[in-house]
Amino acid sequence: MSEVSPPRIVARRGGDPPLARSKPLVTQDVEALWDPCERLWQIAIAPSRWRLTSQSCQTLDGLRLGSLWGEDTGRSMLRVHAVWLPSGPGSGLHLVTELPTDSPRLSTLLPDVPAALYFEREISEMFGIEFVSSPDPRPLLLHMSHDFPPLRKRTAPSRPSGERKTYEFPPVEGEGVYEVPVGPVHAGIIEPGHFRFQVVGEEILSLEVRLGYTHKGTEKLFEGRTPVSSVPLAESVSGDTPIAGAFAYSTAVESALDLQVDAATQAARGLLLEIERVAFLLGDIAGIALDVGYAAGAARANALRQIAYDALEAATGARTGRGVLTIGGLLRPLDRALGPILTPRMGTIGKGTTSLLEHLLTQPSVFDRIHGTGTVPLNVARALQLVGPVARASGLDRDVRSDMPYGPYVGRVVHVPHEQSADVEARLRVKAAEVIEGCRLVLEFLADGATEAPAAPPLVSGGLDERHGLGLVESPRGEYLTWVSIAPDGRLARVHVREPSFLNWPAIEYAVKGNIVPDFPLCNKSLNLSYSGFDR
Amino acid sequence: MSGNPGKDASPVAQVPEEMGILGKVLTMSYPLGRSTVRSSSARTPIHNPLLCTGSGECGKVCPTNAIQVEGSGAGAHFELDYGKCIFCRRCVDVCPSGALTATTDFELSTLSRKDLVVAHVSGRPVAARDPELAKSVKLKVHHLFAGSLAIREIDAGSCGGCELEVGALTWPEYDLERLGIHFVASPRHADALLVTGGVTVNMRLALEKTYRATAGPKFVIAVGACGISGGPFRGSPEVGGGVDSTLPVEVYIPGCPPRPEALLYGLWMALGKVEQRLWNGELPPVAKRSD
Ligand code: SF4
Ligand code: SF4
Numbered sequence: 001m002s003e004v005s006p007p008r009i010v011a012r013r014g015g016d017p018p019l020a021r022s023k024p025l026v027t028q029d030v031e032a033l034w035d036p037c038e039r040l041w042q043i044a045i046a047p048s049r050w051r052l053t054s055q056s057c058q059t060l061d062g063l064r065l066g067s068l069w070g071e072d073t074g075r076s077m078l079r080v081h082a083v084w085l086p087s088g089p090g091s092g093l094h095l096v097t098e099l100p101t102d103s104p105r106l107s108t109l110l111p112d113v114p115a116a117l118y119f120e121r122e123i124s125e126m127f128g129i130e131f132v133s134s135p136d137p138r139p140l141l142l143h144m145s146h147d148f149p150p151l152r153k154r155t156a157p158s159r160p161s162g163e164r165k166t167y168e169f170p171p172v173e174g175e176g177v178y179e180v181p182v183g184p185v186h187a188g189i190i191e192p193g194h195f196r197f198q199v200v201g202e203e204i205l206s207l208e209v210r211l212g213y214t215h216k217g218t219e220k221l222f223e224g225r226t227p228v229s230s231v232p233l234a235e236s237v238s239g240d241t242p243i244a245g246a247f248a249y250s251t252a253v254e255s256a257l258d259l260q261v262d263a264a265t266q267a268a269r270g271l272l273l274e275i276e277r278v279a280f281l282l283g284d285i286a287g288i289a290l291d292v293g294y295a296a297g298a299a300r301a302n303a304l305r306q307i308a309y310d311a312l313e314a315a316t317g318a319r320t321g322r323g324v325l326t327i328g329g330l331l332r333p334l335d336r337a338l339g340p341i342l343t344p345r346m347g348t349i350g351k352g353t354t355s356l357l358e359h360l361l362t363q364p365s366v367f368d369r370i371h372g373t374g375t376v377p378l379n380v381a382r383a384l385q386l387v388g389p390v391a392r393a394s395g396l397d398r399d400v401r402s403d404m405p406y407g408p409y410v411g412r413v414v415h416v417p418h419e420q421s422a423d424v425e426a427r428l429r430v431k432a433a434e435v436i437e438g439c440r441l442v443l444e445f446l447a448d449g450a451t452e453a454p455a456a457p458p459l460v461s462g463g464l465d466e467r468h469g470l471g472l473v474e475s476p477r478g479e480y481l482t483w484v485s486i487a488p489d490g491r492l493a494r495v496h497v498r499e500p501s502f503l504n505w506p507a508i509e510y511a512v513k514g515n516i517v518p519d520f521p522l523c524n525k526s527l528n529l530s531y532s533g534f535d536r
Numbered sequence: 537m538s539g540n541p542g543k544d545a546s547p548v549a550q551v552p553e554e555m556g557i558l559g560k561v562l563t564m565s566y567p568l569g570r571s572t573v574r575s576s577s578a579r580t581p582i583h584n585p586l587l588c589t590g591s592g593e594c595g596k597v598c599p600t601n602a603i604q605v606e607g608s609g610a611g612a613h614f615e616l617d618y619g620k621c622i623f624c625r626r627c628v629d630v631c632p633s634g635a636l637t638a639t640t641d642f643e644l645s646t647l648s649r650k651d652l653v654v655a656h657v658s659g660r661p662v663a664a665r666d667p668e669l670a671k672s673v674k675l676k677v678h679h680l681f682a683g684s685l686a687i688r689e690i691d692a693g694s695c696g697g698c699e700l701e702v703g704a705l706t707w708p709e710y711d712l713e714r715l716g717i718h719f720v721a722s723p724r725h726a727d728a729l730l731v732t733g734g735v736t737v738n739m740r741l742a743l744e745k746t747y748r749a750t751a752g753p754k755f756v757i758a759v760g761a762c763g764i765s766g767g768p769f770r771g772s773p774e775v776g777g778g779v780d781s782t783l784p785v786e787v788y789i790p791g792c793p794p795r796p797e798a799l800l801y802g803l804w805m806a807l808g809k810v811e812q813r814l815w816n817g818e819l820p821p822v823a824k825r826s827d
Contacts, residue, residue: 216693230599236768283700299707
């Protein structure tokens with residue numbers, strides 16, 4: 001215990017994306033087209049083949065479900081999209097199927113693809129599509145009934161009625177079993193959600209999470225707006241990672257409109273994203289320290305975090321980095337004299353994090369609480385198709401920056417840490433290592449001319465055909481996916497945002513099993529999931 | 537007090553290399569002393585009616601429709617609502633006449649919703665300040681809670697950005713507790729509810745119940761563009777138009793999110809320790825900002 005072993009780190013260079021274009025096996029018996037905008041293979045299939053083809057993606061090609069979403073084309077036709085992504089370096093594919101607007105039905109991907117559960121529940125309530133023989137057809141984000149499914153296209157938007165939908169938690173029965181309901185208003189300064197624990201004595205038998213409290217109809221709000229005017233909305237999908245949100249959204253629009261972004265601008269975006277990662281993950285470390293009752297450790301992590309937000313403010317004029325990214329580049333250039341500000345700050349954070357981690361791991365009162373707590377075993381992580389630091393702490397070595405490198409990460413070496421023990425300790429180690437690597441990358445982007453990036457030219461859009469594009473960015477929480485469809489008039493027809501928490505939320509239900517109730521906040525903080533990113 | 541133009545503030549905070557309690561004090565003196573905000577962090581749009589030509593360019597680019605311009609030339613009617621503004625500077629970037637400039641002012645909290653609105657007609661403010669109102673609220677709140685204030689924070693549908701900055705008040709840099717203000721875990725222990733988010737349809741009931749569970753005397757603080765007006769989500773059928781559409785609100789703290797100093801100012805002002813500076817959308821003239 002007293003020896004702090006270094007985290008396992010693999011250094012990988014992001015490959016040149018076109019080289020990773022080998023055809024997936026599933027395309028042997030269906031027609032596939034390479035889509036340079038999305039950098040994915042496109043496959044259109046009949047609804048009857050939906051389930052079979054999806055299974056092949058998983059079993060034949062070892063792909064994982066990246067996202068699943070619906071679209072109303074406005075031409076009496078609904079579409080269901082699925083993006084399947086590689087588990088390591090490689091290329092993915094995009095399945096599309098079309099359904100009639102009258103009583104649309106599709107076979108469920110459950111139970112073969114457990115990660116599809118939340119997606120199908122969302123598509124079902126937002127588009128009125130029935131997933132045939134789904135084991136769990138309960139609503140997900142909508143607590144009230146609506147006059148029609150909200151993401152369907154009609155002239156007037158769908159409105160919630162005052163009528164609450166029924167929602168049942170599966171009962172757990174037995175001698176001495178009791179239930180602990182928590183939330184939606186929590187005890188800390190955090191977002192709202194409801195947790196239903198089934199407990200025996202002190203031990204948690206099961207937990208069910210119910211979310212949707214912060215549902216703001218964000219995806220619907222995008223529709224009909226221009227891409228440029230919606231950047232602030234993309235920043236506010238999950239407001240604790242606004243840069244990642246704006247980055248993924250801008251990338252999606254740029255790929256749809258075939259806009260090129262110069263190298264200096266890419267470096268500037270990379271620099272901002274890495275500062276955001278450093279600041280965000282230091283918050284997770286502070287939260288872990290606080291939730292084991294070690295206020296001194298939390299204060300120290302928060303002091304480092306303040307330096308990171310101060311650096312972000314020096315770079316962008318805004319503490320959280322809002323209002324800087326836009327379609328095609330940056331709204332305003334970074335401060336040219338950033339070097340002397342960033343270099344000492346990143347140095348302090350790097351050194352400070354190294355010594356803080358060592359300190360935390362050698363305090364018996366801290367170590368005892370985090371070691372073996374909140375385990376998300378590898379098989380669970382793989383089945384749920386988790387992403388980000390949470391997945392990496394469970395032994396899944398996946399990171400968009402090196403698996404499907406984009407923008408600033410093309411050809412760049414990123415040291416991706418991963419751990420095997422899958423507990424709170426592993427997540428703490430991974431996050432600390434990512435902070436240190438983030439500090440290094442910030443300075444690398446600085447050396448690559450991030451401050452030379454000009455302000456983006458104004459975007460003229462419209463008068464094109466129908467376009468769509470995909471943005472995939474490694475946010476501090478993991479893979480952040482945004483898909484946009486742009487109408488010929490240049491306005492947004494559909495925007496789908498899959499924040500990493502959408503995939504990672506189910507992990508908490510497994511992490512707490514067999515733990516004691518007082519360790520729930522600790523497990524929760526070590527996963528640090530976004531409520532708003534899930535609810536939108 | 538706010539702003540410190542020209543000076544690049546904030547040297548690297550000296551976080552000691554080793555753990556221990558003998559490190560340097562990291563906590564800022566604000567709101568007891570001066571604040572230092574970099575001049576490059578100027579984000580608050582300030583409108584100079586004498587330069588405004590009523591071009592309306594600002595209103596076209598504003599992502600939250602915080603600006604309305606009607607008419608043109610000398611008789612133009614200009615309105616800017618800090619309760620809707622997300623402080624993105626887009627309007628400042630496009631203003632052709634230099635009537636809009638960005639400043640580092642962050643002390644924008646008010647005790648009334650209408651004080652957040654700048655309204656200019658023909659180069660003049662539309663209404664004069666009404667100091668009587670402030671006095672009455674100040675007396676009420678100041679008298680009851682000035683020594684110690686317990687706050688319960690409620691997210692009524694924020695994006696999480698406001699939580700980040702509200703949470704930052706407990707970091708060593710800001711250390712809210714030195715001012716006798718604490719965040720408490722239950723509404724039962726609270727004197728005030730600090731509410732973020734525009735009140736989603738799904739959170740309304742929980743917000744109302746939490747308010748009812750709070751013992752009186754109590755008051756409500758609405759934080760952020762969302763908490764005041766619905767912010768970037770205004771117009772969505774899933775979001776209400778701010779906290780005051782559900783609960784009576786005593787204090788408004790604008791921002792998206794408000795920086796921690798802005799929150800400190802808003803709370804300090806609520807306790808009657810400092811005066812409200814923004815009246816009918818007007819800040820005191822620069823020359824008088826000597827504090
Ligand atoms: S700074 Fe405020 S008023 Fe100006 S464009 Fe942005 S949101 Fe609108
Ligand atoms: S005001 Fe801005 S930061 Fe605060 S919740 Fe609303 S969108 Fe997020």
